[in-house]
Structure formats: structure tokens, C-alpha cells
Amino acid sequence: MLDFDVQRCTRRCFQTEHEFKPGEEFYSVLLQEGAAVIRRDYSLAVWQGPPDEALGCWKSQMPDANARTLNWAPNDVMLHYFQQLEAEAEKLEVRYVLTLLMIRRRILRLEETETDERGDEVMVVYCPRNEKEYRVSTRRPTQSRIAEIQSELSGLLFADAS
Numbered sequence: 001m002l003d004f005d006v007q008r009c010t011r012r013c014f015q016t017e018h019e020f021k022p023g024e025e026f027y028s029v030l031l032q033e034g035a036a037v038i039r040r041d042y043s044l045a046v047w048q049g050p051p052d053e054a055l056g057c058w059k060s061q062m063p064d065a066n067a068r069t070l071n072w073a074p075n076d077v078m079l080h081y082f083q084q085l086e087a088e089a090e091k092l093e094v095r096y097v098l099t100l101l102m103i104r105r106r107i108l109r110l111e112e113t114e115t116d117e118r119g120d121e122v123m124v125v126y127c128p129r130n131e132k133e134y135r136v137s138t139r140r141p142t143q144s145r146i147a148e149i150q151s152e153l154s155g156l157l158f159a160d161a162s
Helices: 075-085 089-104 143-157
Strands: 025-033 036-043 056-061 069-072 109-115 121-127 132-137 158-161
Touching (some): 075 143, 089 121, 089 132
Antiparallel strands (some): 025 056, 069 158, 109 121, 121 132
């Protein structure tokens, strides 16, 4: 099982030391250095895509200190939606991204990765809440689908805190 903490945003570009302003978009990447997982943040101006050895990457926007905060949906709601997606073959990419979010929120725990009979990677995750194990196809979304999935999950799983 992989278990690591992801450090918070440095609020600066790793390459140029440019300080991100509120509302400014930037990219983050996770890399493995020995036994540690490190995070590096990059401004849009210098981002050239993730390195081949990246564990993951994402695009973010620096929050405004005066902006309303977003709250996650309750864990049970996220888990229910995750279970619904199991029956929707056309939503494999959404389920994969939701799985990663739920691992980060510690709703699910990554136990191992396997290879299925077709040679595709499958994550085996465990939910302590309901004591069930799930198999999730590692279906990474294409660049064109990332924004769609982000919008779908944001609409379903976040709420304004006024």
C-alpha cells in the first residue's frame, strides 16, 4: 500500500520563484525522490507538461483570501456516488478520478495495484467505513476530458460555504 502526505502548495513557481497571485492558474506535479514524494508547483509560463517519472499532476488556481470557501460533500455522499459509478462503464475515467480524491480524503485506502486479464492496471482500494474492497480501472482521462470531469465532480461534490 502506498501511503504518503502531499505537501501544501508552495505558492511559488519551482522554476522561477514567481509568487502566485490570487486567481492565477498553475500546475502541480508529484515526484518520487527516494522514499519521499515531493510536490513542485509551476507557473503556466514555464509548464511544459509533467516529466515522464511524475506520479501525478494537476492544474489549480491560487485561491483569493477573501473568496468563499468550498466544502466537500459528506463522505457518505461521495461513497454513494462512487458505488453508483461502478455500474456505468462510460464513466470509468470519472470513477478513477473520484477514487483518487477519496484516497486523498482517506475515505478509501489503496491496497495494491493489479493487472487484469486484458493487461490493464487496476487499483484495489479498501473502504474502512463499509469494510468493502473495490477494484477500479486505472483509466486516466485525456486532456480534453479533464475539464469535463473536473466540472462534473465540482458540481456534485462541492458546496459554497457562505
